[in-house]
Amino acid sequence: MVGPSGSGKSAFARELPGVSAYVSLDELREERGGRADQRGNADVLRAGLARLDTALAAGNGTVVWDATSLNRHQRSLVHAVARRRDALVTHAVLLVDAQELTRRNAARQHPVPPGVPAGQLRRFVPPYPGEAHRTWYIGAGGTVEEEA
16 A cells, blocks of 8 residues: 555555455554554564565465555565565555545544645655556545556
8 A cells, every 4th residue: 555644545455355464554553552653663664564474474365565655665665575475566556635635634533643644745756657566546536547
């Protein structure tokens, strides 16, 4: 999953058929005491990558990585695990404008602090086709609008 907070990554991922494992960094933070607590992000990331590796090693089907993955460096950590396990990678890129992100954030069960979505949009570097085996571009309506 690739996109800023509130873009619909988790909702899209939860609707995918045939998913055998789902690794969510938000859920890992919650297990540690709170989704909003960003202090342990390095530990959360390590735990998430370990869970991803375990799920891929099991070889039981599709595994979803649910995190913002805003730039190439963040995605490269997941790609390294996938390469080690000979897994194919699909980028599901959620494309939502700033106004819609702000609206969605206000209605979320777990909103991020004001200004975070706009800041994430400024830092967002969507992947190019070819950085993964397949790339889906998902619009604000939550459907795949283009595939590369």
